[in-house]
Structures are given as C-alpha cells and as structure tokens.
Amino acid sequence: MTSLSLMSCSNGGEATGGAGGSREDVSLVIASWGDPFTSATQEYLVDPFVEETGYDVTIVDAPGKYVASLEAQNQANNVEWDLLDSTSAPDAYIAYDKGLIQKMPDSVKERITEALPEDAVTDFGITWSILGYITACNADAVAACPQNTTELFDTAEFPGSRTSISTSPLVNLSLAEIASGVAPEDLTTHEIDLDRAFAKLEEFKAAGGTWWNSGDQYMQVMSTNETDMGVGYSGRAYAIAEDMTNLEIHWEEGLYNPGFWNVAEGSAHSEEAWEFIEWIATNPEAAANWGQALGYSVPNPESFDYIEPEIAETLADYPENREELANMNFEWYVTNYQEVNDRWQEFLRG
Template structure:
C-alpha cells in the first residue's frame, strides 16, 4: 500500500470489516451511502455472490487487457484479480490427540480420529464442499460438481457432536487452537501455520483441502472507481510487492514471478506452491450463486440445531 501511495499521492484509508463484506455492502447500497471503494481479499464464494447481486463492478476492458499481460487467466475474473489466496486445510493440535487426520476424508471419521472439532461459521460452501470430498467426490471434479445437499448435510451431521465450536474470523480461528477449544479443525492455512509458530504444535495437511482465492474488487457505486481500478492494476503488475504481502501474512498472490522474492520457508506454506496446489479442490462458485438462498437457509438451520 505505501509504495502505491508514494507513487500516486492518493490518500488511502483502511477499514477493518472481517467476514462482513456482503451484509455491509447490501446495507450501504440500500441506504444509498457507499462508504468503501475497494474490497481486499474477498473470499471466493462471497465475491461471486457480490458480483451476481451487483455489489461490485465489472472490470473495465482496458484494465483487464493490461492485467492479462501480467497475470495468468486463472487469476483474473470479470470482477477482479485473485489476492490473498489461501487453502482451507485440516489442522490438528499434535499434543491433543494420538493421531491426526491426514486428509479431509479422515477428518470426517470421528471414530478412527476422535477429538473435538472446529470449522468456519461464515462459509457454508466450504463446509459442504469438504463434506462432498469426504463422501467420495474427487477433488479434480469439485469445480463442476453440483453438491448433493442432502448427502453433504448428512456427512456434516456425522461429526456434529464433535463440532464443539465454529469460528467467524481469522483471530478466532487461531484462538480455538491456542486455547484448546478444539483438537482439530478446518482452518485458514496461514492461520494454522501462525498457531504453530506461536508455540502450539500443529499438524497441517493440505490433502483434499480447498483452494480459495481472495479477490480485489471495486465496489459498485464508488465515487473513486477509476482510482480503485488503478490500484488493482498496480498490485497486479508489481510481483515484488505481492511477495512482501505473502512474506508478512502467509497467503498467496497471483503473479508467478512473486515466488522469486519469497523465502523457500514461506513459499512452502502458500496455496499456490505447486506441491500444495495439486492437493486442493476448487469450489463450484456458479452452483453456489444459483443455490445461494437454499444453501444459506439450510446452513443456518444446521448451525442452530
């Protein structure tokens, strides 16, 4: 952020709103009072829903054309660029259990791998996708797989008595492990590694996890749309700045050359590191957009009951 500000002279104000993008954007739109210009690290499912609801802008054609000269097509959508990409992985407190799950399928086998569990509260698509993997859907088919909701919720029900807590933010994700509220769980990859570095030994497995791109998006109705897209393009074309982000926060970036500027130790913890990436499935965002209301209604019923 600082190098961009230095180059452009723009004044930038950062507002912290973890996990609340959709609700906040809808409220701002309804009040006709758009307070934000850019969304930083919008989770994949939320970004696709936001675009479908008209809450974020389509990328200008000329901006997209220039960005595609720098980034692979997989990192560029009609509404933004991938950013702060993470893996939803299985993390386990090694001192709390005799044996940690080595993949998602084993995580859903509470008989063979007993212990209290945790998962993300704010993303039903993550939980349902992982449940489908545990039910036998190959990760390479997940991106086009239409989730069988009855089967997925039945799979989730099989470990519900072990799901002692749900987390709603990255800080809470770490807290449930650091305090021992859960022995194992579905975690942001970067947060799981941070817990381990802070002194709670963790077993982290990428096998059968989920690849989740965050996105840089520009808010529909922004008074500074042109400047916002200028920032997105600046980020896309500065791999060294992307690498600095990855080193600091432990999440991945879209520019392949950015890996030239990160240490091997950090690179091996990132979702785009080849050995990790090949183990991860991709969620079917189009299916989620089409089934958004039913998915969220049933998820709320599941977490309440």
C-alpha cells in the same frame, strides 16, 4: 473514517487509466478489514502507488460488512467506496450478482492476464489474500492423525474431537462432498448434494468439539486442547504450530479460498480504481511484501522470488500446496444461497 494517506502531486496529468482531469483531483477510498490488514495495505500497496501517481488514497475499516454496506450506500444513492480490499470469495460473487461491484474493463483484464494465472482473474477482480482450508491435528492427543479431508471425516478410523468454521456453509459442504467421494478436481463445477453433504457433516459434528467463528478462536480451541483436530485457515495453523510442535498440518484435499480486489459499482473514479488493481497485479515485489507481512498468499507467481522460502512453503499458492487444494463452486452457492444458508442455520442449531 480513518484517513491513512492523503497525498497529492502538484503537477497535473492524465490518469493512466484514461480519466481526464489532473491527478490531484483523484481521491480513492478503499474499504479494508482493520489492522493488521489495513496497515499492510497502506505500507506495501497504497504508499508506493501514491508515490507513483500522486493520487489521494484513504482507507476505511469495514471488516465483514462489504455487501451490506454497499447495499446501504446504493439505497442512499451515495456510494462512498471505490475499492474493496480482500473481499471474501462468496461475498464477491454475491456482490457481483447483485450489481454492487463492477465488471473489469476488457483492456484491463487483457493486461492483467499477462501477469497473473488465468484462474486468478475473474470478470470482477483479481484474487488476493489467499488461504487454504486445511487439516490440522494435535498428534499428542490422538493415536493417529488424518492426512487429508476424507480421513478427517472418518470419525471411526480417526477418533477425536473436531472443529470447523461455523460461518461458512460452502466450505463445510464442499469438504463433506470430497469426503463423500467427489473428486477434488471436479468440485469447482459440482452441484452439491445437500442431503448427502449435511448427513456427512452430522457425523463430523457428532464427534464433538467447539466450532470456531474467527481465526483467533480457531487458534484458541486448537492450542488449548479444546479440540483434537479439524479444519482451519492455513496461516493460523502454522501460527499454532510455532508453539504446538506436534501439530500436524496437511494440505491434501483442502480448499483454495481466495479473497478479491474489487471496484465498487458507482465509484466516481473507477478508471483510477482499476489502475490501482492493475498496479497491484503487476508489481510482484509489492505483493510479496504484503503477503509476507500477513501470511496470506498472493496470485503473481513472480512474487515467490521475493518471499523467504520458509514462509513461501506455508502459503496457498506455493506450487506443492496449490496442487493439493480444490476450488469451490461459488456460482452454485450464489444460485442456492438462500436454501443453503437456511439449512446451515438449522444444522448449527440442531
């Protein structure tokens, strides 16, 4: 456990969220992703929150292990975390389905929805660290670059090696359904036709190319010409474009992929944990500083007043980008999780 902030206030007082006891009795633990995530959360969110409240806040690194770790903590009857920083969307929906994260109190939700768009607030948290899965193409390597997801999956019209994320079946299946003719605006309630989607993905995979399992690997396979085009994180695509000047980036028919702030079920200080989430939701400048430091989008529209225009234009919630991105059907994924993941592993092995 890495303690990044242990600060208390000598004067007592009630917690804003309504918990009794003095503020120095409150100690929150946030699970995060490691640097640079952890440092940004510390500097731009935790430090100003601690200065206002006098709470103790500790950040621990647990990258990619939220669900498994919470299950282990619950089995041991020893929940160690209060808050989850940027839970991936599929994991957040699965964790809520498993009872590992809390339902947001109605009063908190009512106040937060006054600051954030309706689709940024769920029953279990707020969207955060948002990115787009978008199309990127090395224009020097091919005769013509695809301009959207449908064209990216058209391997005859747009030949060239392709890449996509190997660790997210829902992303790939959703894109394959768009390429098969499902309207992007319908995707959020669409039940994926697995046979059709996997058939489309087989065509995509047959074009060749290394599939990536981390943002660093995505940057590598694109920047070293291991692959000509493909699906990638929006922020990483723009980072590649800093050196690869002929990299084309297209948002059309891409996917909106939020993370979430959540409160762990069994937290000893859940009211104060929700207070922290409400503070984040209603402090657009703090959110902007966090997002600008990492290249991730944040949900408060007012945050864009504090973000440099050239950075804002690369973020998923920038209005022109957001309108191009489809929402995924995470509820469907939770219901069909086992079948989807079994078939996905078979697809990767094939």
